Amino acid sequence: MKTTPLIITPTDIGSKDLAILKDYIQNHLDEILQKMLINGAVLFRGFDIQQAIDFENIALIIDKDLKNDYLGTSPRNIIEGTQFVFSASELPPFYPIMQHCEMSFLPTAPRRIMFYCNVAPQFGGETPICDFRQVAKNLNSDIKKELSQRRLKLIRNYCAPGREKQNSFQLKPWVDMFQTRDKSIVEEKCAANQISVEWLKDDALRLISTHDAFKIHPISKEEVWFNHIQVFHSAAAAIEYSKIARYQNTFDAWKVNIYLQFLTLFKRFTENPMERAMHITYADDQEIPIDYVQHIQDIIWENMYFLKWEKGDVIILDNFSTAHGRMPYKGPREIFVSWTS
Ligand SMILES: [Fe+2]
Structure with missing residues (x-):
């Protein structure tokens, strides 16, 4: 079943006022988190949430x-x-951000990740989410x-x-x-x-780490697709585009698509x-076949829910079950992020 966030609106709590929303969350936190465990995501929509500090x-x-x-x-x-609010990504608007559970390659990935829409995009720029339990199934x-069995090796x-400035495809400097x-x-x-x-x-600097492809959800004990193949594999961006x-x-999307297909092949x-900015192989250094990556991305896209942002939206994701990404966009867009331990 596709992820569909539980949506909480002013109708549910009787007011769009920020102070009332805060009280509501405080008083219903267990219930909200319990629902998030099932749905994977909870969206607050229509409230008077105007700025990053709100x-x-x-x-x-919440946490x-x-x-x-x-x-x-x-x-x-x-x-x-x-203190804890960041721009979700400074990557250029045409870059695709493939579905991922935040920092899945760390031994202690964040339990939860939350996003806030400060400026809604005019075209594109959705943050699709995806139930990675369903992907595993x-x-x-x-x-x-x-x-x-073969596990994964991640190279950055x-x-x-x-x-x-030497290469626009490289990662930020390690000092940053x-x-x-x-x-x-x-x-x-x-x-x-x-x-x-x-x-x-x-x-x-080169960083190398090895990982499992799946994780067992620490609370629900469900199996979850929990790795970055669909982000770091050399074929992933072209398949995504x-x-x-x-x-x-x-026209722009098709243009970037054609460019990426040629670039990937080249x-x-x-x-x-x-030497690539990011690379992922089996743990024994063998390449993961491109048709596997295609299959993985096909399954992910079948299970994606396209969250079209509205100003003031706040969404909480269970990062141990639910992935997020970003669609290319045009015009202004400000999405902010916070995450937990
Ligand atoms: Fe992310």
């Missing part, structure tokens, strides 16, 4: 344990006047077995400080991700997250996979 206050009622350290791959900025059983290459220039702090943080560190020439082009059906024959 969102932060709501997020802190006091918010975090502001980030070991993911999206460029993010803290929102002024808040729908996957071809042979592919599933193979991925479970971060450029040296000041070298980010770790918020330090001290290599021993980087090594300590990586060790704590079971990530091995390789310092490369010119002060670049062919679906986006059909979904959006605009890179397959010219690039050393270990």
Whole structure:
């Protein structure tokens, strides 16, 4: 069954007032979290939530344990006047963000992730969500077995400080991700997250970690697709864009799609996979077949719910069951994010 968020509106609580909403969440928190466990997502829509600090206050009622350290791959900025609210992604609007459970590659991924719509996009820019329990159920059983047994290796290459302009496909410099220039702090943080560190020439950094493809939900004990193949595999963006082009059906989407198909093909024959910004293989270093990635993304798209943002929307996701992504967009769009331990 497709994820459909439980939607709470002013009709349900008798007012759109922010103070009343906060009281409601405080008094019904167990019930809301219980429903989130089943639905995977709870959306608050139609309330008087005007700015980032309102969102932060709501997020802190839902979970006091918010975090502001980030070991993911999206460029993010803290929102002024808040401690735990960030821009969801500073990636250019045409970039696809494939479905993922936040930081699934960390041994302690966030339990919950919450988004707030400060400025709704005019075209595109949905944040589709997807029940990764359902994805685990729908996957071809042979592919599933193979991925479970062979496990995954994730490779990420971060450029040296000041070298980010050389290649538009590279990740941010490691000093930005770790918020330090001290290599021993980087090594300590990586060790704590079971990530091995390789310092490369010119002060670049390679991170390598191995993972299971599936996770058992800690509360419901359901099996969940919990990895980043559909994000980090070299074929993933091109497969995603062919679906986006059909979904959006605009000249721009088809144009980017054609460009990405050629670029992906070109890179397959010219690039050393270990040098890519992000790469994912089986744990034994063998490549994961492209038709597996196609199958995984087909299943994900069959199970996606397209959340079309409205100003003031706040959505909470159970990050252990429910993934999120982003559709390309045009015009202004401000979506903010907070996450828990
Ligand atoms: Fe994310």
